[in-house]
Amino acid sequence: MNKADMSAGAVLGEFLRSRRARLSPQDAGIVSYGARRVPGLRREELAQLAGISATYYTRLEQGHSVNASESVLDAIARALGLDDDERTHLHDLAKPAGAGRRRPARPDTARASTVRLIEAMTDVPALILGRRTEVLAWNRLGHALLGGHYDFTAPGQPADRPNLARMLFLDSHTRELYARWDEEAARAVASLRLVAGRYRDDRALADLVGELTLKSDDFARLWARHPVHTCQSGRKWFRHPEVGDLDLEFEVLHLPDDTGHRIQTYTALPGTASDAALRLLAHSLPSGANELSTPRSATRRPERPEGSAARR
Known part of the structure; x- marks a missing residue:
């Protein structure tokens, strides 16, 4: 992805155009006269609904104006009918890159x-x-x-670390794993778009988006729609090569720090065929094989109490 695509103005303008295009004059209560060359509201119509000047809105959409006030952004969000996620994304895009965000000191290491x-x-x-959907541990x-064809210890090696987005779009085994791949792909892109707006100064994240855009037509098509x-x-539906079909519920738990790390879990409804299949998968694992999937040397050891010394 080039620098222009990642600039605040360019991405903000792209998002605004995508949302303006989906809003018809009828939806906005505007009487339309004459044929329209492109779908959606005109810029001046959107500006009128938001109560701002057409010139200012045009500059905002063209990437020539940044640092819009929160009140202006809220007015635009109301005019566009944005939901909560889209409204948050709009505010993130309008901030200077890195504003209010601290780079985590150790972003690539999960806490022991x-x-x-x-x-x-x-x-x-x-x-x-x-935050870039890389697997730090499993x-x-x-x-x-999710990744039986990967080495279990791969998350501990940054060069070989699995990445769920990359697996989904570039790994044929993972593509076959999801029974509803199209649904999973759309969900993954919408989530990644939100993160990309929040961390626009993250070079590794931009590189991941660029790689997927170049290597996957499916990703490029979905990304261009700017879903958020x-x-x-x-729920996720799997077609697992060892235990068959699985209908699982997932939960994402965000850690209360600035790393962007999160825990993702999968469960089945008790007594269902998916529950039985998940138990079968668990029973197929080697007994006692529950060691860390990240190197123990990469985790922080407890500090020795002050004044203590090793006995000789």
Whole structure:
């Protein structure tokens, strides 16, 4: 992705145009006269609905004006009929890159205590994701469900670390894993769009988007629509090569810090065929094989109490 695409004005303008195009004059209560060359409202119509000058809105959409006030952004959001996720995305895009965001000191390392937490979930597939959808750690069942064709210790090696978005669009095994791939792909892009707006100064994230845009026509098509959605929970349908069909509910738990790390878990309704299949997958794992999927050397060791010394 080139620098122009990642500039605040260009991305903001792209988002505004995509939302203006989907709003018809009838939806906005505007009487339309004559044929329209493009779908949606005209810029001056949107500006009138928002109560701002057409000149200012045009400059905003063309990327020539940044740092719009919150009141102006809220007025535009109301005029466009944006939902909560889209409204948040609009405000993120209008901020200077990095405004109010601190770079995490160690963004690529999951905390050892968080890894131990998902290890304790022996009957629940679980993984720790970075903000770029990279797998920082997974427990044995999470690995068996989502990435059995990857080495279990791969999350501990940054060069070989699995990435759920990359797997979804570029890995044929993962594509076959999702019984409703189109639905999963749309959800993944909408979530990644939201994160990309929040962390516009993240070069690695921009590189990931650029790679997927170049290598996957499906990703490029979905990305161009500028979908935005927070994926906190829902259902995923799998066609697992070992245990067959699985209908699982997922939950995303965001860690209360500035790393962007999150825990993702998968569960089945008790007594269902999916529950039985998930139990079968768990029973197929080697007994006692629940070691860390990240190197122990990469985790912080407890500090020795002050004044203590090793006995010789």
